[in-house]
Each structure stands twice: as C-alpha cells, then as structure tokens.
Amino acid sequence: MIRFFCLLIFCCLASGSYASEADSLWLRMPAPKTAAEVITRKMTPTIQVAVAELKHGWRGVPVVLKVDKSKVERGLGGDGYWIRTATDGKSITISSIGDAGLLYGVFQLLRMQQTGASMNRLDIKESPSYKIRILNHWDNLDRTIERGYAGRSLWNWDELPATLSPRYEAYARANASIGVNGTVLNNVNASPEVLSAAYLQKVQALANVFRPYALKVYLSINFSSPAELGGLSTSDPLDKNVRKWWIDKVNEIYKLIPDFGGFLVKANSEGLPGPQDFGRTHADGANMLAEALKPHKGIVMWRAFVYNPGDQDRAKQAYQEFMPLDGQFHDNVIVQVKNGPIDFQPREPFSPLFGAMKKTPVMPEFQITQEYLGFSNHLVYLAPMWKECLESDTYQKGKGSTVARVTDGSVYPHALTAMAGVANIGDEDNWCGHTFAQSNWYAFGRLAWNHELSSEQIADEWLKQTFPDAASSASFLSATEKMMMESREAAVNYMMPLGLHHIFAFGHHYGPEPWCEVPGARADWLPGYYHKADKVGVGFDRSKTGSNAVAQYQSPLCDLYDDVQTCPENLILWFHHVPWDFKMKNGRTLWEELCYTYDKGLQQTRSFQKTWDAFEGLVDSNRFKEVQRRLKIQTRDAMWWKDGCLLYFQQYSQMPIPHELERPVHDLDSLKRFKLHISNHENAPR
Missing domain, CATH: 3.90.1330.10 (Alpha-glucuronidase, C-terminal domain)
Incomplete structure (x- = not known):
C-alpha cells in the first residue's frame, strides 16, 4: 500500500481553493495539527482530491480509501459508498466501486466530524436518491445572470480558456461536498454561440477543472442552432441535414470533453424556437438530440415549462402538451418539470405531471435563486418548500406515490433519474448575495443526494459548518435554526x-x-x-365548474381540491x-x-x-x-x-x-x- 503524507498536495490546495475564507462556504474546517494519514492502493485525480480533503480537515484515525467491486459495493453504484470502522477501531475504511463514491464518502466523514455526529463504530452505506444532481445556471455569455442576485456570472468567458479563476475549483469543491455531480453552464434562454468552436474551447477548460471533483458539464442549447450557427435553411428535427448537423456538433463536443453530460432544452416556450415551429412535437425534437448523444452516453433534459397566450388556464398547459407524448421519448431523454404548475411561486400545489407521466422519466426542477422570494434581500430557507413538494402524494399508484418516489425510480423503474436546481450563485464575495442564501445551495445538494433528510437536519448541518464558532452556543444554534425553519412560511x-x-x-x-x-x-x-x-x-376558480385544473390530479386529490370546504386552506385561493x-x-x-x-x-x-x-x-x-x-x-x-x-x-x-x-x-x-x-x-x- 502507498501511504500519503503529501506536502505537495496540501500546498497546492492552500494556494487554490482555500485561499479565501469566503470560498470555504460551509467547509470551514480547522486544519489538523498534523496531516491525517490516508492509505490507498490507487491514485487518480479524484482520489487525489479525496486524499487532500482528508489531509486538510480530518482529525481522527487513519483512513483507508478502497476501490472495491464486490457485490455489496456494486449495489451502491458508482456514487455510493460504505464507511466502516475497523474491528480494532484503529482505522476507518471508505469503499466504493467508483472514484466519485470515495470522494462523496470522504465529504460525509468530514461532515460528521464537523457537525459533532457520533463517530463510534461507523457502518454507513449510502447511495444517492437521484443519479443526476444538477445545477442549472441561468448565466448569459455577457456575464449577466437572468434572475441572478449575487453579481455577475462566475464564468469569465472573455478570459477563458487561458485564465482560470481559483473560484472555479472552489465551486467544484463545494458542489462535490454536497453530492452535486452536474452543472449546466448557461441560460436556458440560450445563445447559439455557446456551441461555436471558440466557446467549446472555453467550456472544455471549465470541464477540465471540474472533472477531478466528479462534476460533469452540460449545456443549454438553442433549438435553432443549425440555422443560426450552422447556416442551414431550417432547424426541422426531421430534416436529414439538421440531424447530421447535430451529430457532427455532438461529436465535436465529445472530442474536446469526453465526459460531457448532455443538453438542457427550453423550446417553444416564451418565444424560444422549438420543434413545434416545424409542425413537430416535443418528442420529435428531444429524440433527434438524444440520437446524436446516445453513442456517447449523453442525455437530453427537455423542459416542460411551456405556456402560450390564450383562454386556457396557464396552470393546465404543461400537462396538456406533454401527457399525450408519454412513452414517445427515447430512454436517454428526461422531462424536466418545475415543482408547481405555474412558475416557482412561494406556494403552489405540485405539478400534476409528477406521477401522471408513467412511461417517461420526469425530474423535478427547483429554483434555488429567489426570483419570487425577495431576491438576495430576504432570508428564506427553501428546504421546507422543496420537502413540501417531494412529500406530496400524487396517488398515481395508490397511497404513498409521493413526488419523490415517482421521480427517484421507486414507483416507476426508470434507469434515468435526476433533480435540477436553478443556481443562485454569482461572483459576489459571499457567492449568493445573502449569507443565508448559501443554505439553499447546500440544501438542494443534500436533498438531491437524500430526499429523506429533514429540513431541520439540513439546517443544523449547514449552521454548524458555516458558523462553527457561533454554533458551539446551543442558544445560537436553536434560535437560528428556528428562524430558518419559519422563514419560508413567513414569506x-x-x-x-x-x-x-x-x-x-x-x-x-x-x-x-x-x-x-x-x-x-x-x-x-x-x-x-x-x-x-x-x-x-x-x-x-380551478374547480370542475371553473377551469377544471383539478381534473389533472389523481383521486382523491381532484375531489379534495374541487370542494372549497375540503381544499387545504393554504391553497384555497389557488383552486377557488x-x-x-x-x-x-x-x-x-x-x-x-x-x-x-x-x-x-x-x-x-x-x-x-x-x-x-x-x-x-x-x-x-x-x-x-x-x-x-x-x-x-x-x-x-x-x-x-x-x-x-x-x-x-x-x-x-x-x-x-x-x-x-x-x-x-x-x-x-x-x-x-x-x-x-x-x-x-x-x-x-x-
């Protein structure tokens, strides 16, 4: 075995990700008096990061990092891990079949240490609730951020690829610490230019920084790119030249970025182009892209945020457009659905598409940035809002068919599962504009990793790691956690x-x-x-005598919502x-x-x-x-x-x-x- 007491790794990190206290976010770990002992048989860039994290913050017994392809570890998947204390108590082993799993296991061990969890006789097996846990940046190429309230975009496109900000690595590290494994770099209102050769070189530079942290890069694409960027006369998804253009473009991307994740698409929504412009369906458009990405194991996340002017109730339109297409999407397409049927309102019922689409993978999209919740001026802890959605029962396959279970593969055994969060990150010193807004970035990652965590548990973790000195005061911890837990309902x-x-x-x-x-x-x-x-x-009035939006919900919800006497009072003016x-x-x-x-x-x-x-x-x-x-x-x-x-x-x-x-x-x-x-x-x- 190789024992690492690597001064070189520690010094490199000290001059990079840990250069600024603000960049530590919730990772404010006091350095140990002596570097931790880490034992591993294998060294890769990701395992090297895991080793460095332990040396930076671990203050316990030696840790063994083990890539193990035994039956137990295989059952946890490449991102899962097993942490266990040796029989003699003199070491801890973290094992996984994948390098990413080892990294996530290391961050879990450090989180437990930092939050004061019991470290006696550890025997912890964890795998994530969702395979893809992804941030959606609504960042534009001019560095403005749509619905961003924390400064300009982190991505300095003018300086890339030559100049790499140390914040890029700090960003990747923060995401890895909470299990986020994907990032869409640009706005869903996408410019075709992001697919140009010049910009793909810039995207490659970011992907290279993120890769050791198991963070894959994805891009939002403009559906009319073949015409606007490629000079074709059409962007019709059934046109053979258009299909070839996308195949060639995808091949170009993967030559630069072999682990590129895929595309996020907003189409035929709010004036953006899409397949309906050519008399085609959302499935036609998504499947064309999916076929180009399939040989590279890439995916398409096709947003269901669609609405058009007219007499129809806007809350009904996504369901009306997508339900007839259920089962028509390729298996590397997942439909991305906002938590509610309108648009990230402070309170909405869950979108009726959750559970109703049985043959198509569906992923929740939450908004971490506070577009409708006071921007970065208001303290609004969003975990209770997201838990409210995830724990809502759709009743689509009987009682217990919660939004979480119909999207994580438990109810419908889709191989592709995911959760997205619209990022609240910018280039301000504290990253999110409001210090407490950092808790929403943190909470998103933790819930995407394990949607069974409680809002209180996540708040407790974040406070202890973000304010380690103050959190030693029981009164600070209880009072600020209470404030966080009340804040969404107050808003x-x-x-x-x-x-x-x-x-x-x-x-x-x-x-x-x-x-x-x-x-x-x-x-x-x-x-x-x-x-x-x-x-x-x-x-x-969305009752049966109104717009009849209640009919999109499975019984008994449709009847519950339809009657003003039984409708939950916190939604009564939504439905009546x-x-x-x-x-x-x-x-x-x-x-x-x-x-x-x-x-x-x-x-x-x-x-x-x-x-x-x-x-x-x-x-x-x-x-x-x-x-x-x-x-x-x-x-x-x-x-x-x-x-x-x-x-x-x-x-x-x-x-x-x-x-x-x-x-x-x-x-x-x-x-x-x-x-x-x-x-x-x-x-x-x-």
Whole structure:
C-alpha cells in the first residue's frame, strides 16, 4: 500500500481553493495539527482530491480509501459508498466501486466530524436518491445572470480558456461536498454561440477543472442552432441535414470533453424556437438530440415549462402538451418539470405531471435563486418548500406515490433519474448575495443526494459548518435554526397567503403589484389574471365548474381540491374564487384571515431581526452586519407587501382591517405611483 503524507498536495490546495475564507462556504474546517494519514492502493485525480480533503480537515484515525467491486459495493453504484470502522477501531475504511463514491464518502466523514455526529463504530452505506444532481445556471455569455442576485456570472468567458479563476475549483469543491455531480453552464434562454468552436474551447477548460471533483458539464442549447450557427435553411428535427448537423456538433463536443453530460432544452416556450415551429412535437425534437448523444452516453433534459397566450388556464398547459407524448421519448431523454404548475411561486400545489407521466422519466426542477422570494434581500430557507413538494402524494399508484418516489425510480423503474436546481450563485464575495442564501445551495445538494433528510437536519448541518464558532452556543444554534425553519412560511404570509400567486411587480418580480396593468401585455403576465379580485371575492376558480385544473390530479386529490370546504386552506385561493365573507375553519372570514396572515408575516420578520441581533459578537462582524442589514430590508419589504395587498384588496372587500392589527403606514395611491428600478431594489417604499 502507498501511504500519503503529501506536502505537495496540501500546498497546492492552500494556494487554490482555500485561499479565501469566503470560498470555504460551509467547509470551514480547522486544519489538523498534523496531516491525517490516508492509505490507498490507487491514485487518480479524484482520489487525489479525496486524499487532500482528508489531509486538510480530518482529525481522527487513519483512513483507508478502497476501490472495491464486490457485490455489496456494486449495489451502491458508482456514487455510493460504505464507511466502516475497523474491528480494532484503529482505522476507518471508505469503499466504493467508483472514484466519485470515495470522494462523496470522504465529504460525509468530514461532515460528521464537523457537525459533532457520533463517530463510534461507523457502518454507513449510502447511495444517492437521484443519479443526476444538477445545477442549472441561468448565466448569459455577457456575464449577466437572468434572475441572478449575487453579481455577475462566475464564468469569465472573455478570459477563458487561458485564465482560470481559483473560484472555479472552489465551486467544484463545494458542489462535490454536497453530492452535486452536474452543472449546466448557461441560460436556458440560450445563445447559439455557446456551441461555436471558440466557446467549446472555453467550456472544455471549465470541464477540465471540474472533472477531478466528479462534476460533469452540460449545456443549454438553442433549438435553432443549425440555422443560426450552422447556416442551414431550417432547424426541422426531421430534416436529414439538421440531424447530421447535430451529430457532427455532438461529436465535436465529445472530442474536446469526453465526459460531457448532455443538453438542457427550453423550446417553444416564451418565444424560444422549438420543434413545434416545424409542425413537430416535443418528442420529435428531444429524440433527434438524444440520437446524436446516445453513442456517447449523453442525455437530453427537455423542459416542460411551456405556456402560450390564450383562454386556457396557464396552470393546465404543461400537462396538456406533454401527457399525450408519454412513452414517445427515447430512454436517454428526461422531462424536466418545475415543482408547481405555474412558475416557482412561494406556494403552489405540485405539478400534476409528477406521477401522471408513467412511461417517461420526469425530474423535478427547483429554483434555488429567489426570483419570487425577495431576491438576495430576504432570508428564506427553501428546504421546507422543496420537502413540501417531494412529500406530496400524487396517488398515481395508490397511497404513498409521493413526488419523490415517482421521480427517484421507486414507483416507476426508470434507469434515468435526476433533480435540477436553478443556481443562485454569482461572483459576489459571499457567492449568493445573502449569507443565508448559501443554505439553499447546500440544501438542494443534500436533498438531491437524500430526499429523506429533514429540513431541520439540513439546517443544523449547514449552521454548524458555516458558523462553527457561533454554533458551539446551543442558544445560537436553536434560535437560528428556528428562524430558518419559519422563514419560508413567513414569506408566504407577508407575500401571498392562502393560495394567492403571481401578484408581483411586472417584469422584475420584486415587491407587490396586484394592481398592475400594462397596455398590450399578455393577460397571463399580469396579476389580475391570477387573483381575479372583485366585489364577490378573490382567487382563481380551478374547480370542475371553473377551469377544471383539478381534473389533472389523481383521486382523491381532484375531489379534495374541487370542494372549497375540503381544499387545504393554504391553497384555497389557488383552486377557488372565494367570497370575502367565507368562513374559514378558525371562524374568521376570508377577509379577516388575509389580514391576520399578512400581519403575522410582518411580525415574523421582526422576530428574525431580534433573533439575529442577539448574537452580535458570536458571528464575525462582516457577516453579522450583512445579514443584519438585509433583515432590515426584509422587514420593510414585508410591511410594503402587507400594506399594498390589504389596501388593494380592501377596495373590493369593503371590509375593515380588524382593529387589533397594525394599521397600514402607506396609502394605496402612493404605492401605485411607486416604480422600483431593479438596480435600486433596496430602496422600496419605506
């Protein structure tokens, strides 16, 4: 065996990924007094990273890294691992059939050490819930980021491939630590130029940095690339010249990047080109790309985010377009479905496509970046939101057919499983704009690895690793975890409670604008389309006597949602147009419940300020002040939301705000006149 006490590896890492404390994110491990002893028979770039990580942070007995193709390890797959303590307790062995599994096992061991987990007689076998655990970057080639709130893109395309930022390796390391094994580098609203020879050289440079961390590169593609980039007269997926163009392009990519993952496609959505432009189906387009990628083991992730202007309920359109195609996609195609049927709203029911598509692999798409949740100004921990979706029962194959189980291969034995998260990462010093927004990147990776983890467990892990000194205080840990766990519900309360949705300001989606009217704009881009407030009541009628969107859900859900008396109250305005004087389960009228809920959200944000301020001195000054400043913004924004929405809806309800609640400090006319410029989103009405 080879024993590594490798000073060279340690020094290289010290000058790279660990050069900046901010780049450590949740990997703030104190260096051991002496380098750990690591024993391995094999050395590859990925195992070399695993060895270096142990030497950087492990403070225990010698660790043996073992590539083992025995029956037990084969059952765990290439990403799975087995961690066990030797009988004499004098060493720990991490084994896997793949190098990636060893790396993930090392990070699990270090996580357990850092979070204070019991290290006695370890016997841990883990394999991921999803085979592909992937970030979707909505980064443009000019380094702007669509719906990004943490600066510019990490990828400095102008300097690539010659100049490699140390942040590229830090990014790969952070992803490996939470089990993320794929990254789509560019926006789903893709430029054809990303497939040009010049840009593929740049993509190759990033892929080379990421490879030792078991992180594969994928690209979003523009469906009209054969015409726009290749000079063909058409991009029809059934045209033989178009098909040949894609085969040649894919071969070109794999010559540069042998482990390239595949393509993400947004087509025939929001004006983007797609196969329907040529009278073809989504399956025709996806299968053409799949055939080009198949010899290289590449995949196609075809997004189901489609909607078109018209009289149909927008919430129904993805189901209507994709259900007739179930079973028509090739086996290396997976349909990527947003968690809800509209668009990453603070609360939505799960998309009815989950479980309904039985013959086609379907993957959840979650939004880590907070497009509809206060950008990087608001502390909103998203694990509870994602767990709500994953644990929702579709009933498609009886009770227990949760979204998690119908997408992870448990209910439908598809070989291809995946989960995607729209990244919240930029080039700001703290990566995500808000220190607590880092927890959402972390939570996505941990849930994609193991969707059975609880939101509380993930929050506890993140806090202990991100604030290792402060987390030694039990009061800090319990109070901040409580704040995180309450934060998503608080955001729903002060933004859009009881199933209200999409009443944001037009365009940038920051702040309330339920009154918004834009001449010439599509109806389904305006808040009134969704809230439908009038003198009778408020809410979108999706019952059987309305748009009948409830019919897309399997029984008993369709009946549960259809009846206003049994519909969950946190979704009642999603599925029903409810009278203002409707009696809620607690005896209040709908109007009173709206008032109380908006007020509760505001009071919750004030409690977050008090919670955080109590720990001044426990957290380093820079991070403490940054979070403190943003909590002030969040509280002022919560008041803006409460006042704007209640004053607007009061015009229709003609009912008083209960006297015991805090009075509005704004007037509606001034709020209507206020126009927020996105560059000044900290300067909302105060």
